[in-house]
Amino acid sequence: MKYGVVLFHTTSAVMKAEKLLVKKGFTIKLIPVPREFSSDCGLSLRFDWERRDSVASELNAAGVEMMGIHQMSLK
Amino acid sequence: MSDAMDISRVETMVRGGTGSQSELEEQPEELPDKYESGTANMVGIAGLGAGLRFVCERGLDQVREHFKQMTQVLVEDLSVIPGIRLYRTIDVEQAVSVISFTAAGRRVSEIGMRLDDEFGILSRVGLHCAPAAHRTIGSFPEGTVRLSPGFFTTVDDIKKTVRAISEVLKT
Numbered sequence: 403m404k405y406g407v408v409l410f411h412t413t414s415a416v417m418k419a420e421k422l423l424v425k426k427g428f429t430i431k432l433i434p435v436p437r438e439f440s441s442d443c444g445l446s447l448r449f450d451w452e453r454r455d456s457v458a459s460e461l462n463a464a465g466v467e468m469m470g471i472h473q474m475s476l477k
Numbered sequence: 478m479s480d481a482m483d484i485s486r487v488e489t490m491v492r493g494g495t496g497s498q499s500e501l502e503e504q505p506e507e508l509p510d511k512y513e514s515g516t517a518n519m520v521g522i523a524g525l526g527a528g529l530r531f532v533c534e535r536g537l538d539q540v541r542e543h544f545k546q547m548t549q550v551l552v553e554d555l556s557v558i559p560g561i562r563l564y565r566t567i568d569v570e571q572a573v574s575v576i577s578f579t580a581a582g583r584r585v586s587e588i589g590m591r592l593d594d595e596f597g598i599l600s601r602v603g604l605h606c607a608p609a610a611h612r613t614i615g616s617f618p619e620g621t622v623r624l625s626p627g628f629f630t631t632v633d634d635i636k637k638t639v640r641a642i643s644e645v646l647k648t
Contacts, residue, residue, distance in 0.1 A: 433593075434586040434602045441618040443603025 547626035
């Protein structure tokens with residue numbers, strides 16, 4: 403499965419996004435920020451890449467500010 | 478703080494749950510109540526007390542000895558995995574039970590995620606909010622995977638963890 407990852411500016415935004423997306427039935431998981439996207443050592447949100455558009459629109463609609471959405475490469 | 482400053486004139490930031498004067502909406506003027514809205518962190522305070530009691534009962538030496546043993550087993554077993562680089566002090570007497578490592582050509586975030594996903598082993602990856610420490614040990618900006626055995630960690634836990642790390646690095 404191809405995964406995407408959403409990066410946020412704050413941990414509270416990560417938690418808000420997690421709560422929202424779980425409630426909406428998305429399969430997600432909080433993971434360490436992948437090093438290829440940022441050297442920040444906090445949390446990011448992993449999701450099924452096929453649902454990229456709906457993840458982005460849910461978060462936008464809820465006003466959760468994102469730092470970026472990336473596709474993950476698993477070596 | 479300057480002696481001239483009247484602390485009771487500092488504005489309250491949070492109000493409500495006055496604790497002592499429940500009929501009022503405003504915080505009472507008395508100190509410390511004025512600045513202590515709501516309930517104090519009793520669970521945290523009780524937890525700290527229980528933790529200190531536990532360490533005193535076991536004795537600091539016994540706790541320290543356990544940390545030392547676990548760290549030693551972890552270091553010995555990890556260092557035979559090909560491509561692993563350990564970041565630690567050479568002097569065992571000075572070491573605390575925190576071990577950082579990286580693996581050649583592998584991202585620390587991926588190692589941490591897979592240890593959690595596939596084996597239920599929690600680590601902390603990245604810079605640990607200590608960029609200067611990572612510059613000093615030469616692991617900036619990638620960071621390391623950090624493991625920290627505790628008092629309830631067993632040799633069996635360490636062996637399982639090292640096996641899991643070997644598995645993650647194979648695929």
